[in-house]
Amino acid sequence: MSETFLYFLWQYQYFTRLALTTTDGDPVQVLHPGFRNFDSGPDFFNARLLIRDVEWGGTVEMHIKTSDWLSHRHQDDRAYDNVILHVVWTDDRLATGRRVDRADGTPLPTIELAPLTDTLLMDRYARLTGSPDAIPCAGQFRSVQPLRLTAMLDKAMLQRLERKAAGVRVLFESTGGDWEETAYQLLATNMGFKINADPMAQLSRTVPLKAILKHRDVLLQVEALLFGTAGMLTEPDEPDEYVTSLLREYRFLAVKYQLADKQVMAHAWKWGRLRPASFPSLRLAQFARLVTKNASLFSLFVGTIQASTLLQALQVSPSDYWQAHYRFGKTTARVVSTLGTTSAENILINTVVPLLAAYAHHRGQPAYIDRAISLLEQLPAEKNRLTEAWDELGLGVRTAFDSQAAIELYNEFCTVKKCLSCQIGAGLIKQTVSG
Structure with a gap:
């Protein structure tokens, strides 16, 4: 038994309410169960009850045992002075010999739910949360009503969008409230692809966008700033005019922007198990081209409605050297130098969409949220083990909106067994109640 289950029972009133009484025998009528409190303090607020024909308004606190009130020391916390009802699974006052009183010394009305709860409901809850499957409701998933499924996907997607937007807002604050710098750093991070x-x-924090833009007209200088600060530039073993030019430019720029002692450690970059097209050297070359081609990444990201236009803007070709190299000094006959379509879609999902959501919050303009959602609906679904698992259950993951919602549902609900906070899981349990 968990308090989460008690919240579920109380919120939806899934217990016998006929002739409902407190543990002291006083008749109770629930006029309104109140609203779930997700912050500190009692579990439900703004509840309305009729106890012995007297109407009460206030908060409701829930525990597995009556004695938990005392062990949690709520009697010493003034935030609990307004509790009008104590809802417990088991009343253990006889076993402990201690009763729970209000601050004025009068007994706190208590309802015991265990004798009032349908055992079928409890069995269904236990079976769902005790499932060994990664997706607890996998065996029952195809019986879920489509409307309930759609509602939960919408909830999961909006939760994911808000969580990602919150991260962008933190980044925005760290830049001193500079949206251009925020877009630049966010893009750089996501071009690292995890x-x-x-x-x-x-690297993007060390080399600010303002420094990049001062040299925007000379791509070699921007590459020198990035590759040099990334710790990737060393004297070539064999003559390499491009590398020599980068080193010459970097030595000057490192002094100008005081970057010489701020290099990213070479061992920080990961090369193993990466395809050549994903090598960090090529990603940096692509990034350099992106930030020099666009005078304002932020305007591009928040001002473009069509996903196809953004994809085209992201799929740039790096400088000539990177048409024949994946790494410095190693010529390759055939190089896939342009950012791939799947990678560009990933950047839209993880850079542009959260940026729009954060900007919507900052400006108080929900239209940017609508634009973020529209971009997701224009993009195909991501392909990974999670989306494949949902597809096998018949979820129908078709767009990036679907895949992002499915990922959130799995990570934030399924893996932590928050079935009662999920409309799918709660619906499966409710079916038992309704017969």
């Missing part, structure tokens, strides 16, 4: 996200983020 495995090299950290060194890319460090």
